[in-house]
Amino acid sequence: MAGIVAYGVLPDERPLLEKALEGRHRVRCLELLLNEDTAATAAGYEIVSSSVNDALDAAVPGVLGRGGTRMIAQRSTGYNNIDVEEARRLGIGVARVSYYSPYAVAEFAWALTLAVNRRLVRATGRTREFDFRLTGLMGRDLHGRTAGVLGTGKIGTAFARIAHGFGMRLLGWDVTENPECRNLGMAYVDRDRLFAEADLISLHVPLVPETHHLVDAAALGLMKRDAILINTGRGGLIDAPALVETLRDGRLDGVGLDVYEEEAGVFFLDKSLEVMTDDTLARLMTFRNVLITSHQAYFTQDAVGQITDATVRNIEDFLAGRTGDSTLVPPAARP
Template sequence: MLREAFDRAFGGRHELRCLRLFLNQDTAPTAAGHEVVLSSVNDTLDAEVLSSLSKGGTRMIAQRATGHNNIDLAAAEELGLTVARVSSYSPYSVAEFAWALALAVDRRIVRAAHRTREFDFRLDGLLGRDLHGRTAGVVGTGKIGASFARIAHGFGMRLLGWDAVENPDCLALGMEYVERERLFAGADLISLHVPLLPDTHHLVDARTLSLMKDDAILVNSSRGGLIDTDALLETLRGGRLSGVGLDVYEEEAGVFFLDKSLEVMTDERLARLMTFSNVLITSHQAYFTRDAVGQIAETTVANIADHLAGRSGANTLTRPSAG
């Protein structure tokens, strides 16, 4: 989709080179001579990498995502690099996938599917519960969080929300905005939809996990660093939480999007998470729909066109100084 959008926009006037590698200090030299580098959330764009890119002739970083915590924006600005992101795309892609995770862990779908493929049709260990009438806690009520809340409302759930700014659309659904502690203590299902910032790093830690109901469900389809993995493992070892659905993991870089099936898994925390039958982990695919990927491609190409024309817009995070 990216190449198609690129060709439509530039009609062969510019070359697009696609490489199957993650950007870091070792791979940065491959970008030499390219004015624009397209990056993803699992690439490393720290000061050192950005400096290498700048020396190689790069003048723009086009991030193919909304999040940009992997980019040292201060260093980019100092180097005179333009950085742009995809500020929004289909919120339904992520919200619907978060619900897929929630329902899968609640109703033990993966375990049931594995059993029936082996012609084991017993219901032992597959007991779930109705979500109708229970409480959904939505942490972050922007476009994706609001979409998640609308689905929860359709299930007939009570809504608790936590965010710096109250969303009128969520208030219209009957959402009650509360302090974070009250949300974690009162919700039967908690879904995370906030960006990863210094203030939200390990938002879900030992203290907040201790507040959750023993049979609560936790879903994270936002950023892995929102959850303290060690604290989550300790909670699960204690037999708490009915289910956990994770589409992201705080140390996913260098693991997610790659085939590790023939290697020894050296990340002991990730391997340990996989051993819990009530934990479902997917590989950062919540955004991965034709609709969302198409929008990401179109916006990324539009950001590149703006840069080449000397324009900036709502997606621009840094721009070269006038001097």
């Protein structure tokens, strides 16, 4: 029976994780985020389960290793928050969740799209005050317009299928063309053409050095003045200060963001009684055509259940010395 401490565990997630590990391992679930200041709390636990907003860079793997941690089980597909090479050097195994429901994120991306396009947040705010005017609430038909999908893996493909259902023209950009998207009528084009022609742009690529600030000032300058930009991928895909300047210039019809580059230490937490010290995030929140949510696109019963099951499998595989598609760093031999 291994000792497991899980960080960044949300209240709705906790019973699923505890039930999945009940009777098999000793598990402690914490809402506390894991970072350099809190890493010492993992001392004595063989396995650490991290969330997407934990920061396991710099000195954190070293602190974990000295405390007895032998494995990091990340509860997300992305792992840019983990210094994988440092973990490898220290002999700490690392695994991620390689797959969970792509529909959770794709459907939420469309929820943001429709909310932004049809001014739903502004409309519901008004009606709660018994203001039933339609001034400033005009949206546009999406049918017949062009959707640009950056990243056509499982989530991007699910997003494209929904766009196809709306009767939209499809443009795609990826290092590898997806035959399923081709069958939907998607034309793969270079990035600049996609930015220039799309009425709706949705980001579904992983955050790697090549995609960091994929949407920068130059890309934003190519976009139509009335385009809609949606990001449910990773915050670092967008240069947020450049986005602020674009919005200040009156460009873009709407923006929907479920992620933000500096979200760690902010998202998933109650900051309502504190002063917001992130000037860029605070400025983004002031634009009426910007809708920001707190990294909840994945947050469905189906997806979280699959993430939990995959995490438990990764832990069991690690303890048995097995590797698989989810393994980033294989288990080191026991002394």
